[in-house]
Amino acid sequence: EVQLVESGGALVQPGRSLRLSCAASGFIFDDYAMHWVRQGPGKGLEWVSGISWNSGSIGYADSVKGRFTISRDNAKNSLYLQLSSLRPEDTALYYCAKDSLMEPRAVFDSWGQGTLVTVSS
Amino acid sequence: QSALTQPASVSGSPGQSITISCTGTSSDIGSYNLVSWYQQHPGKAPKLKIYEDSKRPSGLSNRFSGSKSGNTASLTISGLQAEDEADYYCCSYAGSSTSLFGGGTKLTVL
Helix, strand or coil: CCEEEEECCCEECCCCCEEEEEEEECCCHHHCCEEEEEECCCCCEEEEEEECCCCCCEEECCCCCCCEEEEEEHHHCEEEEEECCCCHHHCEEEEEEEECCCCCCCCEEEECCCEEEEECC | CCCEECCCEEEECCCCCEEEEEECCCCCCCCCCCEEEEEECCCCCCEEEEECCCECCCCCCCCEEEEEECCEEEEEECCCCHHHCEEEEEEEECCCCCEEEECCEEEEEC
């Protein structure tokens, strides 16, 4: 059974940084692309970033480009998201999602339960 | 990157069929056979219902079907059931390893 467990969410002040992690199990991690998707309070889903199986292809939403960095460690079956220069509008539940393909192609077939990031002074 | 356009809400009675539309552009929906649909119940993680425009994950109900014409994709749910009441989101690959979601549609089963 595929399991994705996010961690690292916290209450942080605007301008500060945070690192989210996603521990994956139940599948061959380095065979699939991975993504971060967020959902603000009472809002819809927003794709944040995706990374291919070998980190060779990476994409970001315009809203986070230059501030967030996605990475993965296939030896540790883990996905990461480094959040910098945080803004109040980054407040959201951040989901880790598995793609069904090796390249990030927006087919999210498994999701974690999310980790909450709150940006406030 | 602009979000895909979905109706804010749709409704239907048990047993009826409903269709949710998702409109994008020639740079996303119109360029790739990579539209997917997700169902989200309150407080829960989203669940994949349709991928690659019209394919169903194995084991999922055939009451859910997807289609696409030009820059618009559609999700049809037939034989509506109370448990189908949820939020539905479309998503499309948009090139250069990026993706776009729609704003979401709230389905009410009357």
